Amino acid sequence: MKKQKLFAMVCVAVLAFSTVGCGDSDSPDKGKNEQAAESSSGQTEEKADGEITIAWSCADLSNQFQVTLTDSIKEAVSDLGAKYLEGDGANDASKQVSQVENFITQGADLIMISPADSDACAPAVTAANEAGIPIMIVNCKIANQENATCYVGSDDTQAGEMEMEYIAEQIGGKGNIVVLQGLDGRDATVKRTEGINSVLENYPDIKILAMQPADWSVELGMSTVENWLQTMEFDAVVSQNDEMALGAVQALKANGKENILVIGVDGIEDGLKAVKTGDMIATVLQDAPSIAKKAGEVAEKILAGETVEPEYIVPFQVIDKNNIDEYYTE
Incomplete structure (x- = not known):
């Protein structure tokens, strides 16, 4: 019919x-x-x-x-x-x-x-x-x-705003963070970064120590965070998708830094599982x-x-x- x-x-x-x-x-x-x-x-x-x-x-x-x-x-x-x-x-x-x-x-x-x-x-x-x-x-x-x-x-600016606002609240409005970006050139990467930065204008005591593309990849997310852990201390990883966030979780576990908060975007099955187990504090669902x-x-x-x-x-x-x-x- x-x-x-x-x-x-x-x-x-x-x-x-x-x-x-x-x-x-x-x-x-x-x-x-x-x-x-x-x-x-x-x-x-x-x-x-x-x-x-x-x-x-x-x-x-x-x-x-x-x-x-x-x-x-x-x-x-x-x-x-x-x-x-x-x-x-x-x-x-x-x-x-x-x-x-x-x-x-x-x-x-x-x-x-x-x-x-x-x-x-x-x-x-x-x-x-x-x-x-x-x-x-x-x-x-x-x-x-x-x-x-x-x-x-979806409005990807909103995704960046939502994940950054959530982390800002979780760390009490002050601290150091790192940001895993998606692929250069993707509209989602640009807009989510804009959303993150716009929220941080309201939180002068939150500092971005590093912001780097990891191309939406678990492997690059993991290696990027591993490198950051060698040179800096931070309170949270703000990832622009769940797969990079899952890579960050692996790096943090391997280095005994499981107290560092991780948030992602998309709400994929593995990301939801990580929220359920506590490996990720949250994900922003893109339906x-x-x-x-x-x-x-x-x-x-x-x-x-x-x-x-x-x-x-x-x-x-x-x-x-x-x-x-x-x-x-x-």
Whole structure:
């Protein structure tokens, strides 16, 4: 039923577009209009079989959050009854741009992308625009966001604010901290850093001793914190995702520094487990299933030719010992 509904809505949108686009037979663009009509006719015949195609390019399937997001996106597309195409960017922006170009060639009706790099992935939006295919940015905003159809995801500035405010309260508004950043160029890295810094303006007695990218990686998170432990004393590790936070936990345990507080972002399963066991004091949940569900709802509107908002924000949620049982059970 959902599939039939989506197909019917798309057909209405295509018919409306065709009617509006009709020009006078003496128009100098007659040839272009005829070509467009042929293209639309071919597309309509293909859709007559009920096939709507939605393509998804994720930033990096080696990242736990991206895996959860991708699984949830696939489920949302399935719920719409659409054909699903998938590409793993593997943290390579040029690869993602190529994937989008391939999706266009394969006749995608809608493209979704979680950009590995907000600047370097921008040509993907341009390519989709030139092909007349709507493109939705998911999870991390892109440099030319204003040219995309819309954004569905969270406000990463809020994530930085929430984790920093939480730690500030836990250490009594004074002390030394270190910050593990994500990949350079990612919108999430920039915005979460901005959020952290904005909160610290209200806490002059909290000092950042070190701030360094660890590329969302457990291994780099661990080695970076191990290096910091050799030269400085600090009260907390503020990590911009859970995987780096888990690496920090490993480094602290290996060096007998388990009294140092660790907070992360995303609320992945291993992060939630670490909160449950007390290895992490908290995580800021980025709700991948809810983001994907909203993306599916917005995709249905786009394909039906409806007007959509520029952005749809799914809020973050702090998870600590007080509410962990609502989100994680062993």
